[in-house]
Amino acid sequence: MTDLLPSAEVFLFGSLGAGESLNGHFSLVVVRDGKPIVKAVPKWSISGEETDEAEAPIGYTPHESIGFKTRRIETRPGFETVAVVLSWRPSDPVHVLYWIGVEAVNGILVANGVRLASESTSYIHCGTSKNDGTATSVQQKPGIAEATVHVQPRELVSGIDLEADQGPSCSWTGLLRWKPGVGFRVQKTAQNCKTSGATVIISDEGRVSMRPTPRP
Secondary structure: OOOOOOOOEEEEEEEEOOOOOOOEEEEEEEEEOOEEEEEEOOEEEOOOOOOOOOOOOOOOOOOOOEEEEEEEEEEEOOEEEEEEEEEEOOOOOEEEEEEEEEEEEOOEEEEEEEEEEEOOEEEEEOOEEEEOOEEEEEEEOOOOOEEEEEEEOOEEEEOOOOHHHOOOOOEEEEEEEEEOOOEEEEEEEEEEOOOOOEEEEEOOOOOEEEEEOOOO
16 A cells, blocks of 8 residues: 555555354554564445354464455555455355545545455354345446445345344435544445345456345
8 A cells, every 4th residue: 555654655455254153353564674563354244244253262373265355446555445355265255345545634644445345255053144245336426436326125035033123224325434543334225125136246357246036
């Protein structure tokens, strides 16, 4: 990452995060005078959860086969934002899309990430699983870390409670942008409780599309 601190080099590293949800753990490494300082990047989920990551147990070492691809969203002196696509299981990939921003404020780095979209599901109990809450559409303003997002909440996709969970699922639309000195924030602008759920598809480059989720 360039043009953030004049007297230091800044790197972004990713690994598999701990927790029930498929997630990435991201760290900033600031190298000044040959000495590295490592700082975890705080993150939150676009569907409302504070974070998708649990505290790693002592001795936790990621061993799953994952990969990361990055794409610059916005770069200017003192500020940089990238899109990061986590891919799990190369033979049948499952993708999670993050936006991660870093801003220099009075010589201090402010970092923040948002879990924007996910193809992943989470096991609940007794054969029951839920789709992740996710953006189903991301309409980015060209060259700027700002986007109109359409978001659906977590919902059951299999299990004994599926038939009873056929009520309306409220999706919403919002404006995602970077708040200076704070991080990514989203402002809800509309809500729709009449739409049916959708299956999200994320390309290796981070493009988000969807198809209707078939119902039994």
